Amino acid sequence: MRLLPxxxxxxxxxxxxxxxxxxxxxxxxxxxxxxxxxGKPVSLADHRGKYVVLEWTNPECPFVQKHYVSRNxxxxxxxxxxxxxxxxxxNSTSASHAEFKSGDEMARWMRAQDAAPRATLIDGxxxxxxxxxxxxxxxxxxxxxxxxLIYAGAIDDRRSANPADTKGAHNYVQAALAEAxxGKPVTxxxxxxxxxxxxx
Amino acid sequence: xxxxxxxSVPSFRAFVAAAALLAAPGVLADPVKxxxxxxxxxxxxxxxxxxxxxxxxxxxxxxxxxHTYWRNPGDSGLPTTLEWSLPAGxxxxxxxxxxxxxxxxxxxxxxxxxxxxxxxxxLEPQRSLTPGGTLVLKAxxxxxxxxxLCIPEGADLxxxxxxxxxxxxxxxxxxxxxxxxxxxxxxLAGWQATAQGKGPTIELALVPPAGAAHPGALHFFPYAxxxxxxxxxxxxxxxxxxxxxALPVSFNLTGEHRKLAGVLTAADGFAGGARAVTIDTAxxxxxxxxxxxxxxxxxxxxxxxxxxxEGLSLIVALAFALAGGIILNLMxxxxxxxxxxxxxxxxxxxxxxxxxxxxxxxxxxxxxTFVALGLALAAxxxxxxxxxxGFQLQSPAMVAALAALFFVLALNxxxxxxxxQFVPSDVAGFTAKNRTVDAFASGVLAVVIASPCTxxxxxxxxxxxLAGSTAVTLVVFVALGIGMAIPYVTLALLPGWRRRLPRxxxxxVRLKELLAFPLYATVIWLVWVLGAQRDNDAVIxxxxxxxxxxxxxxxxxxxxxxxxxxxGVAGIAALAxxxxxxxxxxxxxxxAVAAAPAGxxxxxxxxxxxxxxxxxxLTSSGRAVFVDFTAAWCVTCQVNKRLVLDSAExxxxxxxxxxxxVRADWTRRDPDITRALTALGRSGVPVYALYRPGKDPVLLxxxxxxxxxxxxxxxx
Numbered sequence: 056m057r058l059l060p061x062x063x064x065x066x067x068x069x070x071x072x073x074x075x076x077x078x079x080x081x082x083x084x085x086x087x088x089x090x091x092x093x094g095k096p097v098s099l100a101d102h103r104g105k106y107v108v109l110e111w112t113n114p115e116c117p118f119v120q121k122h123y124v125s126r127n128x129x130x131x132x133x134x135x136x137x138x139x140x141x142x143x144x145x146n147s148t149s150a151s152h153a154e155f156k157s158g159d160e161m162a163r164w165m166r167a168q169d170a171a172p173r174a175t176l177i178d179g180x181x182x183x184x185x186x187x188x189x190x191x192x193x194x195x196x197x198x199x200x201x202x203x204l205i206y207a208g209a210i211d212d213r214r215s216a217n218p219a220d221t222k223g224a225h226n227y228v229q230a231a232l233a234e235a236x237x238g239k240p241v242t243x244x245x246x247x248x249x250x251x252x253x254x255x
Numbered sequence: 256x257x258x259x260x261x262x263s264v265p266s267f268r269a270f271v272a273a274a275a276l277l278a279a280p281g282v283l284a285d286p287v288k289x290x291x292x293x294x295x296x297x298x299x300x301x302x303x304x305x306x307x308x309x310x311x312x313x314x315x316x317x318x319x320x321x322h323t324y325w326r327n328p329g330d331s332g333l334p335t336t337l338e339w340s341l342p343a344g345x346x347x348x349x350x351x352x353x354x355x356x357x358x359x360x361x362x363x364x365x366x367x368x369x370x371x372x373x374x375x376x377x378l379e380p381q382r383s384l385t386p387g388g389t390l391v392l393k394a395x396x397x398x399x400x401x402x403x404l405c406i407p408e409g410a411d412l413x414x415x416x417x418x419x420x421x422x423x424x425x426x427x428x429x430x431x432x433x434x435x436x437x438x439x440x441x442x443l444a445g446w447q448a449t450a451q452g453k454g455p456t457i458e459l460a461l462v463p464p465a466g467a468a469h470p471g472a473l474h475f476f477p478y479a480x481x482x483x484x485x486x487x488x489x490x491x492x493x494x495x496x497x498x499x500x501a502l503p504v505s506f507n508l509t510g511e512h513r514k515l516a517g518v519l520t521a522a523d524g525f526a527g528g529a530r531a532v533t534i535d536t537a538x539x540x541x542x543x544x545x546x547x548x549x550x551x552x553x554x555x556x557x558x559x560x561x562x563x564x565e566g567l568s569l570i571v572a573l574a575f576a577l578a579g580g581i582i583l584n585l586m587x588x589x590x591x592x593x594x595x596x597x598x599x600x601x602x603x604x605x606x607x608x609x610x611x612x613x614x615x616x617x618x619x620x621x622x623x624t625f626v627a628l629g630l631a632l633a634a635x636x637x638x639x640x641x642x643x644x645g646f647q648l649q650s651p652a653m654v655a656a657l658a659a660l661f662f663v664l665a666l667n668x669x670x671x672x673x674x675x676q677f678v679p680s681d682v683a684g685f686t687a688k689n690r691t692v693d694a695f696a697s698g699v700l701a702v703v704i705a706s707p708c709t710x711x712x713x714x715x716x717x718x719x720x721l722a723g724s725t726a727v728t729l730v731v732f733v734a735l736g737i738g739m740a741i742p743y744v745t746l747a748l749l750p751g752w753r754r755r756l757p758r759x760x761x762x763x764v765r766l767k768e769l770l771a772f773p774l775y776a777t778v779i780w781l782v783w784v785l786g787a788q789r790d791n792d793a794v795i796x797x798x799x800x801x802x803x804x805x806x807x808x809x810x811x812x813x814x815x816x817x818x819x820x821x822x823g824v825a826g827i828a829a830l831a832x833x834x835x836x837x838x839x840x841x842x843x844x845x846x847a848v849a850a851a852p853a854g855x856x857x858x859x860x861x862x863x864x865x866x867x868x869x870x871x872x873l874t875s876s877g878r879a880v881f882v883d884f885t886a887a888w889c890v891t892c893q894v895n896k897r898l899v900l901d902s903a904e905x906x907x908x909x910x911x912x913x914x915x916x917v918r919a920d921w922t923r924r925d926p927d928i929t930r931a932l933t934a935l936g937r938s939g940v941p942v943y944a945l946y947r948p949g950k951d952p953v954l955l956x957x958x959x960x961x962x963x964x965x966x967x968x969x970x971x
Contacts (some may be wrong), residue, residue, distance in 0.1 A: 085930070088485070103547075117407050118608060149875050153403060182868030187931065188506050190363055191331040207507055216399065216407035245507040247481035250287035251405040255361035255875060
């Protein structure tokens with residue numbers, strides 16, 4: 056039985072080639088806790104039970120400016136804010152990047168735009184941006200009351216930086232919120248975002 | 256894009272152009288300078304010849320460090336556009352785009368141009384044009400130019416050209432335009448390209464013509480947005496005659512895709528010297544959005560009807576699953592069971608029919624358990640659960656229970672007690688008659704124990720199963736089960752082979768006792784895993800429970816062999832003590848998992864625990880980061896850690912390159928780590944990733960060698 060010790064040894068050696076595997080497609084919106092412009096922590100979990108819109112923003116970006124100059128973004132924030140949808144504007148520009156805005160600077164800019172999100176969040180470590188895979192500003196996400204993502208992508212179908220293009224554009228966020236709040240499935244749940252890159 | 260204004264209204268520019276022509280007949284263009292770009296229209300020839308196509312170009316010359324975008328801009332940005340206002344008798348074709356470059360922007364990747372680029376357009380002047388006059392070509396060009404900052408810019412451009420019977424090459428732009436045209440991506444000649452969706456990847460297979468040299472590194476730039484993830488690495492492998500480029504499917508896959516079209520670049524050129532070619536081929540198979548965060552509503556998009564290649568790849572996956580199943584038998588957590596089973600074959604002098612029945616019962620147990628696992632996996636996946644193949648061992652209760660089970664089995668093999676002594680003789684008789692049921696149960700047990708020990712190459716089949724439909728998942732799991740059962744069934748069906756098994760003899764006892772030691776080793780490993788998951792207190796509780804269990808089993812033998820009754824009472828008391836010791840391990844499971852400190856046993860002094868934000872902060876500060884994705888229950892991880900990562904040589908190399916060391920401990924469920932693994936296209940540990948600032952992460956092989964790590968570090 057010289058084979059036996061060999062077999063036992065072989066089985067120990069083979070142990071070295073045995074990784075475990077897992078799969079993880081996740082439909083749940085990643086949780087986050089980041090501070091608002093006043094330094095108060097805000098969590099996605101705080102808003103369970105309500106529709107939440109996440110808007111990735113950066114005042115330095117012409118595509119963001121397009122939607123604020125045209126008052127397109129403020130219009131959405133006010134319309135849906137009145138319907139108890141929680142709107143969170145997130146700036147994931149890395150604290151080390153030249154375009155980084157402090158809480159005060161960001162609050163001032165949002166005020167100047169007459170913007171009306173529930174909160175403006177400063178994601179200086181870009182952790183929330185990375186967790187969502189936010190690529191562009193703007194990049195929009197809609198989370199349903201159960202915490203599931205129901206829309207991710209562009210704000211509308213006019214891929215330009217021209218403010219005039221917001222007129223006549225098909226606004227995906229508007230459509231997703233209108234369908235979801237009416238109890239219908241979201242027809243277009245995913246589009247390619249457009250804009251400036253998030254400054255990670 | 257083509258507009259024909261009324262032929263009247265000679266513009267001021269046309270007037271200037273005409274005036275200039277009087278002085279020096281030829282081309283007149285006017286470069287426009289914006290903040291970061293110089294733009295102009297240029298022509299390949301000095302004149303328009305009626306009826307002869309003429310190539311013109313929008314030339315953009317960017318300031319150093321700034322870039323404009325290709326037709327698909329990649330992760331962000333906008334393509335350059337050109338809107339013509341042409342005189343009567345001239346029409347313009349679409350932009351013919353030179354091959355783009357991949358331009359990293361932090362973790363994102365854009366497709367575009369730096370330096371100078373000529374966007375070629377072919378003009379078709381009608382034959383009816385009369386030589387002698389001058390035509391003024393006007394176009395509105397709009398582009399987004401970015402460095403850190405993005406600026407939308409545009410210009411109204413004009414190009415005035417005489418109409419003549421003949422034309423010479425433009426002395427300034429003729430050669431550059433011809434060079435650009437020569438380098439334009441053209442259809443790939445001589446090679447056969449096919450594309451197949453396989454869940455989260457698209458496999459672009461390229462069969463070279465005979466004798467073609469290796470094309471070097473390949474990169475595919477898709478025309479469609481939201482089909483291929485721009486920032487994820489495209490892995491090139493050689494599969495027999497074909498090169499296979501694995502394209503990661505976009506995180507936000509949208510729309511239906513029935514073909515794969517785009518530009519493929521090769522570092523060393525394809526046969527014939529072309530470095531950029533166009534690909535336009537049917538896309539079969541099924542696509543699933545790549546990991547990261549995809550809306551729940553859009554997980555899978557069905558493609559064109561499945562054709563032969565899909566069937567073939569399913570067969571390949573099944574072959575892998577089958578082979579993986581067979582290899583599972585050699586895994587240390589299965590081998591003891593295999594040994595027990597072979598032991599059974601060797602000891603029983605049964606009729607062939609009995610052996611057949613037992614072998615098939617065992618096979619049925621294995622296959623049905625795999626099917627149950629597959630169904631559970633599919634159900635959990637549908638529920639959006641984050642789960643893993645090895646996750647059974649992420650529960651301390653499961654670890655403790657398995658440790659107790661293996662300890663009891665080991666004591667049995669060591670001869671501390673016999674299972675037969677446990678049961679009254681009539682029940683023992685029942686068990687004997689129902690060895691078929693026993694065989695079935697041991698099949699179930701073998702699979703349950705096997706699940707944490709999947710062989711590396713089984714990953715492919717498993718990934719395929721996870722990415723595919725529920726039906727595909729089940730088929731793959733059935734194949735795994737059949738593979739695992741094959742050796743037993745073979746031994747049962749082929750008496751000749753069975754005869755090669757050694758004859759029963761005194762060595763059987765030795766064999767049985769020897770086989771106890773792998774089981775004891777497994778118990779040690781499980782205790783260590785529990786220690787990593789919980790704390791010293793949990794370890795001592797488990798060890799005390801095992802001690803009491805051992806004592807109880809020993810007293811059982813005393814009682815069975817005619818010992819005094821008090822021994823029995825002591826045994827029952829010990830059993831109660833064992834349960835009491837182990838009880839908190841089972842009760843406090845969920846809470847304790849969350850409360851236990853992270854990475855205690857696997858993190859070391861040089862290593863910091865993983866957070867995605869931490870890695871991001873390190874890379875954005877310009878440091879390379881090496882992340883060791885590991886788990887206490889992953890044996891390969893521990894071997895790699897001890898032999899490679901902890902060696903003085905490797906530690907010195909890390910220090911010399913100022914690489915930040917991060918350990919992602921997946922011993923317990925951690926969604927942040929699961930997401931990072933998914934983003935790397937992996938579903939399990941070990942994974943070794945070298946994150947570099949502004950570049951794609953480099954993945955090192957699962958079985959780590961010092962040379963591989965040193966090479967990766969040298970390339971930094």
